[in-house]
Structures are given as C-alpha cells and as structure tokens.
Amino acid sequence: MNYKMKFKTKITSLLLAVMTAVTFSSFGQDKAVKEDPRMAGFKGKIAKSFADSKEDWPERKKAPAGAPNIMIILLDDVGFAQLGCNGGLIATPNLNKLADNGLNYTNFHTTALCSPSRAALMAGRNHHSIGLGSHALTAMGFPGYNGMIPESAASGAKMLQENGYTNYALGKWDHTPLWEVTGSGPFNGWPSAEGFDHYYGFMTADIHNFVPVMYNDHWPTNPAVGKPDYNINNDMADRAIYWLTAHQSISPNKPFMMFHATATLHAPHHASQKYLDMYKGKFDMGWDAAREQILKNQIEKGIQKPGTKLAELPKEIESWKNIPADKRKMYARQMEAAAAALTEADNEIGRIIATLERTGQLENTLIFVTSDNGSSGEGGLEGSHNEMKVLNGIGLTAYEENKKFYDQWGTTETDNHYHAGWAAAGNTPYKYFKQTVHNGGMTDGLIVHWPKGIKAKGEIRTQFHHLIDIIPTIMDVSGVGFQEEVDGVKQMPFDGVSMKYTFDDVKAPTNHPVQYFEQLGSRAIVDHEWKAVALHGGRLPWIIGGTFDFEKDDWELYNLSNDPTETKNLAKSNPAKLEELKKKFDEEAWKYNVYPLYDDLAFRLKNVTDRIHPPTEKLFTYFAPGAEFIAEAAGPPVKNRNHTITATMETDGQTDGVITASGGYFSGYSLYVKNNIVTYGYNYYDEKYFSIKASKPLTAGKHEVKVIYEAIAGATPQAPIGKVTLYVDGVQVGEGTIDNVVLGKYSISEPFDVGVDNGGSVIRKEYTAPFKFSDNLDKVVFELKD
Ligand SMILES: [Ca+2]
Numbered sequence: 022m023n024y025k026m027k028f029k030t031k032i033t034s035l036l037l038a039v040m041t042a043v044t045f046s047s048f049g050q051d052k053a054v055k056e057d058p059r060m061a062g063f064k065g066k067i068a069k070s071f072a073d074s075k076e077d078w079p080e081r082k083k084a085p086a087g088a089p090n091i092m093i094i095l096l097d098d099v100g101f102a103q104l105g106c107n108g109g110l111i112a113t114p115n116l117n118k119l120a121d122n123g124l125n126y127t128n129f130h131t132t133a134l135c136s137p138s139r140a141a142l143m144a145g146r147n148h149h150s151i152g153l154g155s156h157a158l159t160a161m162g163f164p165g166y167n168g169m170i171p172e173s174a175a176s177g178a179k180m181l182q183e184n185g186y187t188n189y190a191l192g193k194w195d196h197t198p199l200w201e202v203t204g205s206g207p208f209n210g211w212p213s214a215e216g217f218d219h220y221y222g223f224m225t226a227d228i229h230n231f232v233p234v235m236y237n238d239h240w241p242t243n244p245a246v247g248k249p250d251y252n253i254n255n256d257m258a259d260r261a262i263y264w265l266t267a268h269q270s271i272s273p274n275k276p277f278m279m280f281h282a283t284a285t286l287h288a289p290h291h292a293s294q295k296y297l298d299m300y301k302g303k304f305d306m307g308w309d310a311a312r313e314q315i316l317k318n319q320i321e322k323g324i325q326k327p328g329t330k331l332a333e334l335p336k337e338i339e340s341w342k343n344i345p346a347d348k349r350k351m352y353a354r355q356m357e358a359a360a361a362a363l364t365e366a367d368n369e370i371g372r373i374i375a376t377l378e379r380t381g382q383l384e385n386t387l388i389f390v391t392s393d394n395g396s397s398g399e400g401g402l403e404g405s406h407n408e409m410k411v412l413n414g415i416g417l418t419a420y421e422e423n424k425k426f427y428d429q430w431g432t433t434e435t436d437n438h439y440h441a442g443w444a445a446a447g448n449t450p451y452k453y454f455k456q457t458v459h460n461g462g463m464t465d466g467l468i469v470h471w472p473k474g475i476k477a478k479g480e481i482r483t484q485f486h487h488l489i490d491i492i493p494t495i496m497d498v499s500g501v502g503f504q505e506e507v508d509g510v511k512q513m514p515f516d517g518v519s520m521k522y523t524f525d526d527v528k529a530p531t532n533h534p535v536q537y538f539e540q541l542g543s544r545a546i547v548d549h550e551w552k553a554v555a556l557h558g559g560r561l562p563w564i565i566g567g568t569f570d571f572e573k574d575d576w577e578l579y580n581l582s583n584d585p586t587e588t589k590n591l592a593k594s595n596p597a598k599l600e601e602l603k604k605k606f607d608e609e610a611w612k613y614n615v616y617p618l619y620d621d622l623a624f625r626l627k628n629v630t631d632r633i634h635p636p637t638e639k640l641f642t643y644f645a646p647g648a649e650f651i652a653e654a655a656g657p658p659v660k661n662r663n664h665t666i667t668a669t670m671e672t673d674g675q676t677d678g679v680i681t682a683s684g685g686y687f688s689g690y691s692l693y694v695k696n697n698i699v700t701y702g703y704n705y706y707d708e709k710y711f712s713i714k715a716s717k718p719l720t721a722g723k724h725e726v727k728v729i730y731e732a733i734a735g736a737t738p739q740a741p742i743g744k745v746t747l748y749v750d751g752v753q754v755g756e757g758t759i760d761n762v763v764l765g766k767y768s769i770s771e772p773f774d775v776g777v778d779n780g781g782s783v784i785r786k787e788y789t790a791p792f793k794f795s796d797n798l799d800k801v802v803f804e805l806k807d
C-alpha cells in the first residue's frame with residue numbers, strides 16, 4: 022500500500038467514525054434514526070444507560086369512548102312471518118322481547134340467498150360489488166361472481182378490530198369458496214381475515230345439527246363425539262356465553278362485536294325431542310289457514326295495513342283442502358319440526374341475551390336480529406327426508422319414502438326439509454321464496470335493540486332498508502366511521518347507508534330509496550314506491566337446472582305503497598314506468614358488477630369443480646393422518662367415473678376403521694375395515710345401501726388394498742351403475758354392483774377424509790364416526806381412468 026492509498030483509507034475511516042458518533046449521540050432525534058421503523062412513534066429518549074433514557078410506550082388503538090358492543094344475530098332461511106313479532110305462528114319469545122324493547126323494521130331486505138347476504142352484510146356493500154353475486158359454489162371468472170372479496174372491500178368487523186374492538190364470530194359462515202376451506206388455506210376468506218379474533222362454527226351452507234363438523238378458529242373438530250345429546254344451538258350458545266363472560270372479565274373496558282349466525286332454520290330442520298313434542302298437532306290447520314291467521318295477526322300488530330291482500334300462491338302449491346289426509350299429516354309433521362328448531366334456537370339465543378344482562382352489557386349492546394333470505398321453498402312440492410335429493414335435482418321425494426321417516430322427522434335420522442307451502446306461509450303475506458327477488462324472497466324481519474341508544478320501545482319502522490346498511494349504521498353509531506384505508510389498501514365506499522336517523526324518527530323518509538336485486542337471474546329494482554321485478558325463466562326454487570333467455574323474461578311492475586304483496590301487476594297499464602325502471606336496473610347493474618347474467622347452474626357448478634381439479638388432473642395422493650376435513654368439492658372427483666383407490670398400510674392383526682370416506686348419513690362412499698374385513702360401502706340418499714366385502718380377513722403385516730370402480734351405463738343417463746372390484750395384495754377378494762349412484766353432491770357439509778370419517782358416518786349401521794383407522798395407514802391414492 023503506498024502513502025496516498027494509506028492516507029485515503031485513514032480519511033475514510035475517520036469519516037465513518039464521525040458519522041457513527043453523530044448517529045449514536047442523537048439516537049431518537051436525527052433523521053436517519055427517525056426513519057428506523059423500530060423507532061416509529063417513540064417519543065422517549067434512548068441513552069446508553071437506563072437512568073439517562075426516558076420510557077415511552079406505544080398505545081394500542083382504543084375504541085371511541087362509550088362505543089357500544091355490537092351483536093348481530095343472523096338467522097338462516099327464516100321468513101319474514103316466521104318471527105313471532107311479525108305475527109308468525111312459531112314461538113320466539115326471546116326475539117319478541119327484543120322487538121318489544123327495541124325497534125321492529127318491517128321494510129328490510131336481503132339478497133335472497135345465504136352466501137351473498139352474509140358477504141354483503143359484513144362488507145356493507147352490494148354482493149356483486151364484492152364478488153359474491155351468487156354462491157361461491159357457482160362462481161364464474163368475473164368480478165361480480167368470482168367468490169373472492171377484494172381487499173378494497175374490508176369488512177366492518179375488520180374496521181372495528183383496527184379501532185379497538187374484539188370480535189367473535191359463531192356459526193354459519195358460508196361465503197368462503199369451499200376449496201379454500203382446507204387446513205392449508207388460503208385463509209383470506211375466513212373469519213380471521215375478515216376481522217374476527219375468534220371463530221367457532223361451520224364454513225358450509227348448512228350442517229347436521231347433531232353431528233356437525235365445526236371449526237375452532239382454523240382447527241376442525243367433531244364436537245358431538247361421545248355426546249349423545251349434542252345440539253349445535255346449545256353448543257354455539259355455550260361458546261358465545263363463554264366468550265362474553267371471558268371478555269367482560271378480562272377486558273371490561275373494551276367493546277366487542279359478536280356475529281352469531283345460527284344453523285336454524287336452514288334445512289335440515291333438526292330439534293331436540295322436547296321441542297318436537299311441543300308442536301305436535303299445531304300445524305294441522307295447513308298452510309292456507311296459517312297464512313290467513315298470520316296476516317290477521319300482522320294487521321292487528323300494525324305490521325300490515327288493513328285490507329292488505331295475501332300474495333297469490335304459485336299454482337303448483339296445492340290448496341290444503343284438496344290434499345288427502347295422510348299427506349296432510351306428513352306435511353304438518355314437516356312444519357312441526359321446523360317450528361321446533363326455531364323455538365329451540367330462540368331459547369338458546371335467550372341464554373346469550375341473559376348473559377349480556379348478567380354481565381351488565383345489555384344496556385349498551387346494539388343488537389341486530391335478521392335473516393339472510395326469505396323462507397326456503399327448496400324442499401319442493403313434497404318436502405324431503407333428505408334435502409340432497411331436491412338439491413341434486415332428482416325430483417320429488419316420493420310420499421312413501423318420506424312416510425318411512427315420519428316418526429324420526431327432525432331427529433338425527435333425517436336431513437329434512439318442508440313442503441314449499443310452508444315456506445309460502447313463512448313469507449306471509451309476500452310472494453315466492455328464497456332465491457327469488459319478489460318480496461317473499463328478499464324481505465326479512467329486522468329487530469334492533471339498544472336501550473342506551475334508542476329511546477323508542479316496541480315501535481315499528483317502515484323505512485326501506487337493506488342488509489348492507491347494518492355495517493354503515495354500526496360505523497356511524499360507534500364513532501369508528503368509515504375507514505378510507507385498511508392494511509394499506511384504499512377502500513371502496515360502502516354501498517349501504519346508516520340507519521341511525523330512523524332510531525328516533527318514525528316519519529323520516531328512507532335514505533335508501535333505490536336498490537337493485539339480482540339472484541340466480543331473477544332481477545328487481547326498487548325506486549321509491551315503485552318496483553319492477555322479473556322471475557327469471559319463471560323458475561321457482563324446486564326447479565333445478567335449465568337455462569332461459571334473459572330477454573324473454575316477463576317484467577312485472579308494482580306500486581309498493583299500496584301493493585306491498587305484489588298482487589296488481591301494472592306492467593301493461595304503465596309501460597312507461599316499467600321501461601324507466603328497467604333502464605334504472607341496467608344502470609345499477611353496470612355500476613355494481615351484476616353483468617354478465619348467466620343461469621346454467623349445472624355448467625357453473627362444473628365450471629367451479631373443473632377449476633379446482635382440471636380434467637387433466639388424474640392422480641391424487643393423500644397421506645395419513647393429515648388428509649381429512651377436505652370439502653367434498655375439493656376431494657377427488659370420482660363420481661360416476663372410472664377410478665381406482667389404492668391404500669397402503671401396515672396392520673397388526675386386529676384392524677378397524679375408515680381408510681377413506683366422503684359424505685355422511687345421507688349419501689356417500691366409505692372404504693373401511695371392520696373386524697379385519699375390508700368393505701366398500703355406498704350410501705344412496707339413506708334409502709339404499711350397497712356393500713362389497715372382502716371374502717377373507719386382513720392378516721398382520723404390510724398390505725395394499727385396492728378398489729377398481731367402473732362406471733357403467735344404466736337404463737338412462739341419469740341412472741348409471743357402478744361396478745366395484747376389491748383386491749388385497751393383488752388378489753381379488755370381492756366384487757359387486759352399486760345399482761343407484763349419486764350424481765350431484767353427497768352432502769352440503771360432510772367432508773372427504775382419509776383414515777377417518779368425520780362428521781356423520783357414511784355407513785351408519787356398520788360403524789359410528791369418526792371410526793379412525795386403528796393401524797398404520799400410509800397413503801391412499803386415487804387415480805382417475807377416464
Ligand atoms: Ca339462508
């Protein structure tokens with residue numbers, strides 16, 4: 022090194038030393054340090070010694086002073102007239118009490134379907150605005166329908182969470198695409214991502230109330246195992262009470278939000294025996310008399326104006342007087358089970374309300390009670406002991422089949438739904454059902470209870486409002502306000518508006534005078550007192566499938582101010598008004614991502630399935646023990662396809678348990694071992710069971726169990742059969758046919774599992790779930806052969 026270089030090095034070292042010294046001496050003051058993210062917001066002082074330093078603690082964000090707790094009780098498929106406070110015939114004393122001490126909104130609306138309503142409620146934005154135009158199972162690759170809520174539509178819960186609330190969610194979620202309901206995520210659509218600190222519930226559209234699969238946050242469980250008296254309403258209430266008392270004990274100064282979404286009254290209409298007994302004979306009057314009685318009650322309560330006419334029933338719904346006595350008895354029983362389920366849910370909600378009172382929180386908890394859509398006609402024109410038959414479009418469940426389940430109706434033995442006539446009664450006095458955007462599908466009850474913030478008690482509010490107005494109301498009254506930015510993402514404005522102005526003002530005109538509706542192709546627009554509506558393709562909920570020309574839909578026109586039950590179609594007498602409203606619908610539809618309209622649900626379901634597992638994907642390898650609780654739609658797509666199932670294992674000479682299963686009590690397949698005998702079992706709608714058993718037992722040692730399933734054409738394309746051949750270590754040990762095959766879904770809620778059968782057992786008479794595989798199961802490989 023020459024002198025010059027040495028000198029240069031010395032200068033550089035000196036400069037560095039000076040710079041370091043400057044930085045150190047002014048730690049906490051100088052610009053470079055202020056930009057250090059570790060120091061952000063620090064207002065104290067840091068010196069070398071503690072004595073020369075000054076502490077400064079960061080503060081967590083606090084909710085505005087006096088901000089109320091929030092509780093949203095979201096019922097499922099509960100029609101406007103099924104609440105006692107709306108003149109209904111089902112006992113809901115605890116909910117009625119909230120209405121008596123709060124406000125009853127009688128002009129409140131939803132999206133007419135479960136999944137979109139839930140997403141829209143929590144987002145405060147229209148369902149198409151946030152990708153949930155329809156159910157995620159029927160998603161399409163367009164912004165209005167992809168099932169993926171954009172980051173620019175952060176939920177109200179998230180905004181509250183960031184402003185000092187602790188949030189709890191319970192029960193039905195149903196707006197995460199099911200292929201994302203896995204142990205490995207992604208968790209973007211889960212309650213945790215929507216701002217809930219804790220979740221206990223089910224991610225699917227419905228659930229077996231006595232043997233559900235539930236999630237503790239991200240962790241799946243079978244809560245009913247070993248509990249013969251288990252009931253989901255009771256379990257959810259226990260958890261809600263636990264969280265409420267825990268919260269009040271630990272963080273009494275912090276407000277909370279609780280979202281409590283019941284499984285009730287979605288099918289299956291399950292209830293404990295005590296409640297089933299309570300309603301024996303209570304609906305023998307039939308749906309026609311029930312509707313008249315309910316409307317009379319509503320007029321007496323001031324909920325409907327005197328002279329209000331009942332909407333006409335669809336012609337497919339038979340008059341009660343024309344139905345033979347034996348069928349009447351069956352239908353009445355169907356309604357008894359539904360009523361029992363709702364009364365039981367009400368009772369459990371009552372325990373939660375009592376806990377709010379006990380912990381001194383009832384006064385300053387803003388409670389909303391509503392439903393996600395009108396009463397459901399998805400049970401069709403017979404009702405069914407197994408709702409999957411209706412949902413899979415295989416037609417009416419024969420009266421004779423239903424009759425076999427008369428005594429068990431509403432118990433663990435049935436996946437029951439009622440005749441659409443009862444759904445019509447549940448929507449009294451309005452027209453049609455869930456899925457449609459006539460008033461019966463999208464009008465729901467709303468009770469608002471908040472002693473500290475609302476002076477009025479037991480009053481009715483008639484301002485037009487929508488589910489998307491709940492979150493803006495909460496943001497308004499809590500003082501948290503709309504958050505322009507969440508997690509660094511600029512937020513789309515709420516589409517909903519605050520309802521706070523209605524709390525003290527019965528007469529104020531609505532601030533939400535225009536609202537579009539679109540559900541499964543049916544469309545409507547409400548513009549002040551006018552409503553234009555089209556029942557797409559004339560399709561009612563028990564008609565599954567088909568595609569219809571949108572241009573040929575018949576638009577109806579109603580003046581809601583004197584005809585809320587849509588009885589006088591003014592389309593012909595006032596065509597100019599109809600055109601004006603249709604144009605308005607079009608404008609709103611473009612504004613909120615409603616287009617493109619497409620109604621071929623069979624295609625849409627397959628489109629989604631193909632997206633999860635493209636047709637080129639033929640090989641699926643599942644390792645035990647972690648391959649379980651996988652949504653049916655995300656499991657191997659084996660239905661009516663040539664495939665093999667190959668399981669490798671090591672056994673000890675006494676083997677029991679499930680190798681792989683998909684489905685539960687009401688349909689599915691299960692490859693299991695019982696007393697060393699390998700069996701392929703098949704459950705066809707809990708009506709027929711097929712069983713292919715190995716001719717000799719499994720011995721101790723390493724084995725390969727193989728199933729070859731051949732899909733064989735049947736008498737009609739809708740009735741294929743399956744041929745199953747069973748091998749152990751390459752030797753054929755059994756064969757047989759499955760004469761009836763389920764082509765749609767086995768279940769709404771039951772998962773696909775390896776090494777276990779979670780939720781309900783597929784072959785109930787042979788084993789009790791979870792029937793975990795007793796020995797060492799290595800892996801199960803599914804290979805599609807077509
Ligand atoms: Ca629903």
Ligand SMILES: [Ca+2]
Nearest residue numbers: 684685779781
């Ligand atoms: Ca199962």
